[in-house]
Amino acid sequence: xxxxxxxxxxxxxxxxxxxxxxxxxxxxxxxxxxxxxxxxxxxxxxxxxxxxxxxxxxxxxxxxxxxxxxxxxxxxxxxxxxxxxxxxxxxxxxxxxxxxxx
Amino acid sequence: xxxxxxxxxxxxxxxxxxxxxxxxxxxxxxxxxxxxxxxxxxxxxxxxxxxxxxxxxxxxxxxxxxxxxxxxxxxxxxxxxxxxxxxxxxxxxxxxxxxxxxxxxxxxxxxxxxxxxxxxxxxxxxxxxxxxx
Numbered sequence: 001x002x003x004x005x006x007x008x009x010x011x012x013x014x015x016x017x018x019x020x021x022x023x024x025x026x027x028x029x030x031x032x033x034x035x036x037x038x039x040x041x042x043x044x045x046x047x048x049x050x051x052x053x054x055x056x057x058x059x060x061x062x063x064x065x066x067x068x069x070x071x072x073x074x075x076x077x078x079x080x081x082x083x084x085x086x087x088x089x090x091x092x093x094x095x096x097x098x099x100x101x102x
Numbered sequence: 103x104x105x106x107x108x109x110x111x112x113x114x115x116x117x118x119x120x121x122x123x124x125x126x127x128x129x130x131x132x133x134x135x136x137x138x139x140x141x142x143x144x145x146x147x148x149x150x151x152x153x154x155x156x157x158x159x160x161x162x163x164x165x166x167x168x169x170x171x172x173x174x175x176x177x178x179x180x181x182x183x184x185x186x187x188x189x190x191x192x193x194x195x196x197x198x199x200x201x202x203x204x205x206x207x208x209x210x211x212x213x214x215x216x217x218x219x220x221x222x223x224x225x226x227x228x229x230x231x232x233x234x235x
Contacts, residue, residue, distance in 0.1 A: 018136070019136050019137075019139070019140045020139065020143050023140065037144075037160075038137050038141050038144065038156065038159065038160060039159040039161075039162060039164065040159060040163060041140070042133055042136070042137055043163045043166060043167060046129070046133075062139075063139075065138065065139050066135040067135075067136065068136050
């Protein structure tokens with residue numbers, strides 16, 4: 001799973017969000033390292049929706065414009081959990097082999 | 103600001119709408135407003151045009167979305183696949199024969215015809231696979 005995908009799913013794991021909120025959240029989660037741009041975000045959201053990992057939660061009208069909120073689907077939740085476990089076990093292996101004290 | 107007949111947010115929005123036309127129409131119908139909100143928020147109040155990186159990002163992703171949604175073969179090609187494949191194979195074989203004749207007569211450059219011949223064969227195979235699935 002790409003890092004961008006993982007971060008977007010993680011952002012949504014905290015609750016349903018609209019596009020701009022996802023960008024801000026990903027920025028925060030990654031400690032300022034990953035600042036998604038509009039094009040990248042909506043291409044990713046389109047792909048995730050096609051794959052069934054996210055779905056539209058609701059739509060609101062804000063400032064005369066449509067605002068769409070997305071949420072994790074059940075499958076998305078499961079997939080994120082698996083990926084998080086995988087990354088954690090890899091990280092644990094690295095840390096223990098480097099004999100770092102955590 | 104004299105002579106600036108359009109207020110800045112409107113000029114920005116106009117340019118962003120133009121930029122978003124890179125995206126396929128169906129995608130725009132679903133997402134234009136969302137993307138406009140994000141792009142305008144990113145630009146901030148005092149900008150007359152989107153940032154260079156935003157333009158590159160939107161343009162690149164727009165083209166990417168176009169390729170995603172493109173069906174490689176038309177419905178006609180899929181339903182008439184046998185005919186199309188036959189014509190492609192015959193064209194390919196003919197180009198190979200022609201290439202051989204040209205070489206034999208002394209036109210060594212005739213070998214270059216093997217390239218379009220190969221392409222015909224490859225596309226025939228590709229269509230055969232697509233029609234089967």
